[in-house]
Amino acid sequence: MAGTVYLVPNLLGVAAPDTALPARTLDVARRLRHWRVETPKSARAFLKTLALATPIASLDVVALPASPTAADGAALLAPALAGDDVGVLSDAGCPGVADPGAALVGAAHAAGLRVVPLVGPSAILLALMASGMNGQRFAFHGYLPVKPEARAAALRALEQDSRREQRAHLFIETPYRNVALLGALAATLAPATQVCVAADLTLETETIERRSARGWRSADAARFDRRPAVFVLQV
Amino acid sequence: MAGTVYLVPNLLGVAAPDTALPARTLDVARRLRHWRVETPKSARAFLKTLALATPIASLDVVALPASPTAADGAALLAPALAGDDVGVLSDAGCPGVADPGAALVGAAHAAGLRVVPLVGPSAILLALMASGMNGQRFAFHGYLPVKPEARAAALRALEQDSRREQRAHLFIETPYRNVALLGALAATLAPATQVCVAADLTLETETIERRSARGWRSADAARFDRRPAVFVLQV
Numbered sequence: 001m002a003g004t005v006y007l008v009p010n011l012l013g014v015a016a017p018d019t020a021l022p023a024r025t026l027d028v029a030r031r032l033r034h035w036r037v038e039t040p041k042s043a044r045a046f047l048k049t050l051a052l053a054t055p056i057a058s059l060d061v062v063a064l065p066a067s068p069t070a071a072d073g074a075a076l077l078a079p080a081l082a083g084d085d086v087g088v089l090s091d092a093g094c095p096g097v098a099d100p101g102a103a104l105v106g107a108a109h110a111a112g113l114r115v116v117p118l119v120g121p122s123a124i125l126l127a128l129m130a131s132g133m134n135g136q137r138f139a140f141h142g143y144l145p146v147k148p149e150a151r152a153a154a155l156r157a158l159e160q161d162s163r164r165e166q167r168a169h170l171f172i173e174t175p176y177r178n179v180a181l182l183g184a185l186a187a188t189l190a191p192a193t194q195v196c197v198a199a200d201l202t203l204e205t206e207t208i209e210r211r212s213a214r215g216w217r218s219a220d221a222a223r224f225d226r227r228p229a230v231f232v233l234q235v
Numbered sequence: 236m237a238g239t240v241y242l243v244p245n246l247l248g249v250a251a252p253d254t255a256l257p258a259r260t261l262d263v264a265r266r267l268r269h270w271r272v273e274t275p276k277s278a279r280a281f282l283k284t285l286a287l288a289t290p291i292a293s294l295d296v297v298a299l300p301a302s303p304t305a306a307d308g309a310a311l312l313a314p315a316l317a318g319d320d321v322g323v324l325s326d327a328g329c330p331g332v333a334d335p336g337a338a339l340v341g342a343a344h345a346a347g348l349r350v351v352p353l354v355g356p357s358a359i360l361l362a363l364m365a366s367g368m369n370g371q372r373f374a375f376h377g378y379l380p381v382k383p384e385a386r387a388a389a390l391r392a393l394e395q396d397s398r399r400e401q402r403a404h405l406f407i408e409t410p411y412r413n414v415a416l417l418g419a420l421a422a423t424l425a426p427a428t429q430v431c432v433a434a435d436l437t438l439e440t441e442t443i444e445r446r447s448a449r450g451w452r453s454a455d456a457a458r459f460d461r462r463p464a465v466f467v468l469q470v
Contacts, residue, residue: 018259021257022255022256022257023253024253096364096367096370097363098370101364101370102368105364106367106445109446115365116365117361117364117443119254119255120257121354124360125332127352129336129352130340130350130352131337132338132343133337133341135331135332137376137377138374138375140373140374141372142372167374208349208350208351208352210344211344
């Protein structure tokens with residue numbers, strides 16, 4: 001019988017595993033021997049926090065290719081096809097959500113393997129919950145353009161869509177650009193448009209703030225510099 | 236000092252709490268005395284699974300109004316303003332995500348209260364992970380129109396957007412209409428468009444299947460009848 005492909009969420013930073021991972025996720029992760037991961041070094045650091053009975057060096061830990069070919073997919077899934085379970089792990093949060101892993105999951109479905117997503121932290125989902133914005137209709141866009149004019153145009157398009165559809169829009173930024181993005185949000189959006197920033201989610205330094213674009217004009221954005229953050233806006 | 240508003244995910248069905256909730260979520264939920272919930276009866280059933288030290292009848296459990304006014308918000312948050320923590324809970328999954336709670340969270344931000352989202356299961360997020368579709372760019376639409384022509388038009392619009400933007404689109408349906416929706420997906424979408432159905436997530440009966448619209452034409456859709464499910468499509 002074929003093995004199962006388990007999608008294992010990783011912690012969002014330095015935290016005790018049981019702050020963000022259910023016992024079932026920890027139990028499955030502790031018994032998996034085959035891992036397909038975003039970065040082997042980060043994966044081993046995560047596995048070390050689980051206090052495994054097996055030495056980590058004895059595990060089969062392989063980096064996911066950026067764009068896996070069909071041959072890559074078959075090779076990476078070989079243990080599952082032979083009857084062993086395989087874990088997919090990214091460097092933080094849920095594999096396949098704003099992170100590598102989705103292509104391998106697609107290959108697993110094509111091969112007829114059972115895919116089981118385990119529960120754990122997703123910065124995107126936690127930011128949406130914490131924003132109090134529209135969880136009935138929302139969209140995640142990854143990174144917005146970096147160049148100021150293209151970024152302003154993208155923000156105006158999201159704002160226009162939100163005004164028309166009451167949709168909440170989520171996006172992320174490279175942490176060293178958070179302050180610049182907050183400046184752009186404050187300068188570009190209509191004064192009353194709501195903006196929520198959620199940084200260091202699930203960590204001791206977690207900071208979640210929601211105010212209007214007008215409010216962000218006078219807020220101290222520097223506090224969000226170089227902290228992993230998710231941004232949410234809604235008119 | 237003001238209390239904190241904790242957003243507490245609920246289980247997605249009958250399951251042991253530690254299958255889907257981290258120890259931290261369980262610890263916080265066990266010590267909260269004030270609850271603002273979608274349905275008090277379901278909330279008490281959830282609290283019962285936590286084996287609280289306090290009798291459940293002694294807790295302050297209040298139903299969330301469908302559209303809370305500012306006065307409702309102030310009344311519901313009164314314990315937090317007075318220094319006690321408050322929990323927000325829906326009948327399944329994450330409060331505020333395809334579920335009530337968001338308006339109260341907005342009121343909490345407006346009142347300057349700290350909002351803390353706890354980790355737990357979200358059928359939407361788990362379905363996205365398990366679909367292997369685009370987790371870098373996705374949108375959730377809640378329910379599609381019920382009438383066949385409007386539904387077909389909505390599906391074609393999502394498919395067109397997905398073709399242009401490589402976006403994954405997620406939606407839900409009232410469980411007794413799952414079979415009709417799968418029929419509409421098979422009949423309306425281009426043959427190669429991918430459709431994933433994720434039912435009974437995190438439960439023992441969890442079923443996740445991804446195939447092309449063409450593949451769904453001959454698949455046995457009746458198995459998904461009356462099971463809570465999330466649908467994902469991508470061209």
